Amino acid sequence: MYKLYSMQRSGNSYKVRLALALLNAPYCAIEVDILRGESRTPEFLAKNPSGQVPLLEVEDGRYLAESNAILWYVAGGTPLAPDTRVERAEALQWMFFEQHALEPNIGAAYFWLSLVRGGRDLQTHALEDWMERGYAALQVMENHLKTHQYFAADQLTVADIALYGYTHVAERCDFDLATFPAIRAWLHRVERTPGFVSMDWRPADVEDPASIAAEA
Numbered sequence: 001m002y003k004l005y006s007m008q009r010s011g012n013s014y015k016v017r018l019a020l021a022l023l024n025a026p027y028c029a030i031e032v033d034i035l036r037g038e039s040r041t042p043e044f045l046a047k048n049p050s051g052q053v054p055l056l057e058v059e060d061g062r063y064l065a066e067s068n069a070i071l072w073y074v075a076g077g078t079p080l081a082p083d084t085r086v087e088r089a090e091a092l093q094w095m096f097f098e099q100h101a102l103e104p105n106i107g108a109a110y111f112w113l114s115l116v117r118g119g120r121d122l123q124t125h126a127l128e129d130w131m132e133r134g135y136a137a138l139q140v141m142e143n144h145l146k147t148h149q150y151f152a153a154d155q156l157t158v159a160d161i162a163l164y165g166y167t168h169v170a171e172r173c174d175f176d177l178a179t180f181p182a183i184r185a186w187l188h189r190v191e192r193t194p195g196f197v198s199m200d201w202r203p204a205d206v207e208d209p210a211s212i213a214a215e216a
């Protein structure tokens with residue numbers, strides 16, 4: 001069974017939890033609170049030198065980092081991973097876009113405005129850039145979705161899961177999706193997929209290292 005190091009409110013972690021839920025794949029989740037530095041301990045850095053979640057233990061002592069790499073791993077051989085050469089490349093195209101155009105802007109705004117107390121005051125200088133670049137990324141997605149139901153292969157794939165992670169929290173961090181009807185329709189389409197779970201949903205098997213330490 002997989003072991004997933006993840007944080008409940010992290011969009012990158014949620015992408016992996018969503019894929020595992022859609023695939024009905026059992027796993028054990030370990031909650032890592034990045035705000036308390038739990039991803040920067042020597043023990044965690046030995047598993048992932050980047051000090052970030054999500055992190056998936058795929059076999060004893062073998063770890064995969066980077067949400068989109070993990071998505072490809074868990075979805076391999078399933079309908080979530082397109083299997084023609086061009087469709088795989090299209091899915092990757094959108095997943096690279098997610099990492100360079102969407103996540104650094106909407107993800108950063110979500111982190112500082114929604115998760116960090118006082119974050120808005122700390123990041124006033126950066127917020128304007130995140131908004132401008134975030135809206136530009138949303139417009140690219142809107143233009144694609146005007147003529148497509150999904151991002152690649154005409155079906156829900158890892159590309160949609162990757163993009164859903166932060167698009168669905170955009171309105172929690174100052175972005176207004178009112179002028180993006182195709183994105184709103186796509187968000188609802190993803191949410192109607194059998195097996196869909198929200199970011200708040202927790203698998204039954206969650207370990208919280210802090211509470212385990214407190215019990216010891």
Ligand SMILES: N[C@@H](CCC(=O)N[C@@H](CS)C(=O)NCC(=O)O)C(=O)O
Nearest residue numbers: 010012034051052053054066067068
């Ligand atoms: N590109 C990485 C980014 C991962 C990432 O930024 N993780 C954040 C949580 S969303 C994190 O663990 N931050 C803690 C830190 O950097 O100390 C991915 O897609 O997995």
